Amino acid sequence: MQNDLARILVSEEDIRSRIQELGADITRTYREMGTEEIVVICITNGSIMFAADLLRQINLYAQLDCIRVCSYQDDVNPVSEPEIVDNIRLDIAGQHVLLIDDILDTGRTLERIVHVLNDFAPQTLRTCVLLDKEGRREVGHEPDFAGFTIPNEFVVGYGLDFAERYRNLSCIGILKPELQNPPEWC
Structure with missing residues (x-):
């Protein structure tokens, strides 16, 4: 692959190191707010992969839930209005919530x-993304925590896919x- x-x-080592830093930053931020417990919502x-590794670096009590969103009309083009396919189950009223996503691209998914x-x-509701892609933002949402700023390139690996492939790469690379056109295996 x-x-x-x-x-x-982004190498596997750089990912590991940055996630440790993010975990410490997130822990510090919430402790400064006077809380020892958060609710983490992972966008599946x-x-x-990012959420699982990051959760192990956050030194707070954490409840976990997932939300599933359909953001792409095909394998490379985002839709204008992302659709919630499966919503959260936890009651987050009055809770400190951290929303985790793999990449902030146009911003439409995170904003929605x-x-x-x-x-x-x-x-409270804060957002954390592994990747913040330059030059693609269509809405004004900025993450509270971001792992890496990357150029406007088509990336895969460490959870990011193309046609459901490459998610299990331990690094992030440019395909x-x-x-990047639908290959024979699609």
Whole structure:
């Protein structure tokens, strides 16, 4: 699979190191707010690996729930209005909530989910993304915590996919241009 990458953008070691830093930053932020417990909402499927590794670095009590969103009309083009396919089950009213996603691209998915979650009346709602893609933002949402700022390239690995492939790469890389069109295996 790694042979399908034009180049590695973020190494496994850099991911591991940055997640430790993010975990410490998140822990510190919530403790400064006077809380020892948060509710983590993971946007599936892309952020599962990131959320699992990040949760182990957050030194707070944490409840976990997932929300599933359909954000792409095909494998590379985001839809204008992301659709909530499966909503959360936890009661987050009055809770400190941390929403985790793999990548902040146009911002539409995160903006939509933040709007939906705010309807449940959390005490606070912060966002954390592994990747913040430059030059693609269509809405004004900025994450509270971000792992890496990346260029406007098509990336895969560490949870990010193309046609449900490459999620299990331990690094994040730029997919070769000739593989960004639907290949034979789609």
